[in-house]
Amino acid sequence: MVRLSLWLLDGLRPLFRLLGVDYGQLRATIQVKLTLDGRRRSGHMQGIEGKDRNVFVWTLFFYAFMGVFVGMVGVHTASPLVGLTIVHAFVMVMVGLSLIADFSSVLLDPTDNVILLPRPIDSRTLLVARVTHVTLYLGSLALSISAATLIAGAIVIGWWFVPVFLGTLACSVALVVFFVHVFYLLAMRLMDVERFRDVILYVQMVMTVVVVGAYQILPRLMDYKQLLSLQIDDRWWVYICPPAWMAAPVHLLAGHPSQAAVILTVLAVAVPVLGLTAVVGVLAPGFQRALAQAELNPVQRNEASVQPGRPRSWGYRLSRWVTGHPAERAAFELIWQIASRDRPFKMRTYPTVAFLLLFGCLFLLGDSREVAKTLAQLPETQKFLFLLYFACMMGPTAIFQQKFTTQPEAAWLYYALPLEYPGQVLLGAFKVMAIRFVALGFAAMAILALVIWRAAILGDVLFAACATLLVSALQAWLFARKFPFSEAFGMAQSSGRLGRSVLWMIFPAVLAGFHFVLRWIHPCTVVGAAPLVFILAVLMLRGYGQLTWPALLRASR
């Protein structure tokens, strides 16, 4: 990847010379940037463990795979306008999200300035290097997403499709770069760097969900007969829908000359050109200035401080209610605060909740085409059991996340403290995870279930809640025997993984079966059985809290 790009650059060497750029410096900078990209984890893949070599190449393959589905939709529609609008929309969304999610860490990296600014590299070379880097990155993304469309289009529509489509692809990317720059500048103007990073985190989460969701939803889209025969060139909104602009040139050349197609084609070329001019002339320098200002001005960075007079947070208030032992309470408050501030941690945990909801909905609908009818029939089924126990299976995995952090070295603290029962710290951490993540995920599913099945299943929700607590407790007791935030992300944990995943599957399934049997005897028995399960969970947690040093040290070996 790096070599290929550098080879390309070497070919363009005279052009760079013409731009007044120091080619040696440019090449060195881009080489380093591409190497860093290859070793960095992409936003939505931060959760994936394993070898981090060639992550970027792997991402490209993944996108190319998704591109197959998009491409199939793209060439299957009656009019190229509709199909290509979908393709371009997908390219724009993916490129835009990656630009924000993955590239913001590059753009907002203060290391960059500390390393590059003291070196004798002029601002023109630096700017060209940045632009080239972004172009290479986005270009390869866009190409891999649309590779399938390109091939299919060449076959179905004709060879001329290739250059025209590539041209519109370039316009799409240029437009996205323009939009993202506007987004960045607005964001930087409206909020400080710290808040901005939070916003980017949310974008990363959305991207994670979109990438996985697209997987599920796109194949379903292909069957919509309606979509295939849809005509949109007479709708007013195509003029404000950029992907439709980009689809217009092919539509026009494929023998659909219409006034709308001509106007859209003009927009497709004119807006990106104007946008890029604005980026180079106004937005990029403004952005660099805003960034430099934010960075060099640590004095005004008051966002990271907590006002002393502020009323105590939820974590403090809750800790009084749910914790007993002082060590447990201290751990609860600490973990609560870190869980609400540590971005990599949030990145790993919150999308799980979104996935739960997403998969829950997809599961309920099945692969049915008639959504309304399926929904109407649902209350007569017992599918809510699957919904609730799906949460029971997925939710508790959050418990296992408590030990991961980007700063594992800070965990020396626990070992230096005179803790009689280190289990209390684990228990405090467990309660935070149970409240913030497991309960959240379960609540999402439970609300979904209650909306559909109404109050009739309140007892079932209660029982399932207790069961989820029990599963969480069991998981903590068996596997979460490391101090919270004491291990680096991505530390491969091969031992016991199989056992763990089998247990995740079997235990909730057994509970669901039990639940089903109880319901079969009489729907009210579940309400009676719930306290028993609850007591079992509490007992297990008590044991968890009384874990001793030897038990913990055995686990960390």
Added chain:
Amino acid sequence: MTDNQLPIISLRGLTKSFGDKPVLRGIDLEVQPGHVLGYIGPNGAGKTTTVKILIGMLPEFEGSATVCGHDVAREPLEVKRRIGYVPESAALYDTLTPLEYLRFVGQLYGLDPQEVERRAREMLGLFDLTAELDRRMSTFSKGMRQKVLITAGMIHNPDVLFLDEPLSGLDANSVVTVKEIIARLARRGKTIFYCSHVMDVVERVCDRIVIINNGEIIADGSFEQLREMNKAASLERLFTQLTSSGGHEAVADRFIEAFEVESSAHG
């Protein structure tokens, strides 16, 4: 080392503020080639800001600053070519290996990659990093990173070297080595601008000491001269005399009281 040469660093009326908070309030300073200047001051006194202006990282300031005869604001590239900088924060591209990183830095100075590699191997080898040359720096300790940073600051043989806490994290042997390197560079006519909080190192390494406080120079001279003027036995004493209102004993007493005496309110 004659003092009647042209100054290699010259600051006149250097003023800089962030927002409405002044950081530097008129710094006048001239440094002759071959000197090791110790630039010290309490936290937030403006040391790092001065250095960032001198190396061309902060182009907006008032007053004039020249390094190696070039105006920092107008010819930053000329300045940057002839200086080396070892930053205080251990900013490195973590996922690169030291060799990759140094090759990159060398290329930015327009050096031949093979020559850079030869120098890098040699210099890092002398710092006992031979075995780590091809390991990613994300696993490095603070001291190991510092060695890479020091090497990166010197690999292009600069005339002026700006060091911001260069010894932090280094083990005792490396500290001695770096101090020797600094002394030898000065003997060869290189100029070293040394920022630090470690008073006894500054006392021994630097032949001239400048103390700043609240963005102003409050003392300037060799250690002997400063000691004569202020009747202080060590640089540490001198420093606290000049930069704080005193009362360290009282502060220490109250610090201990804070945890020894049980407050009745908390019972």
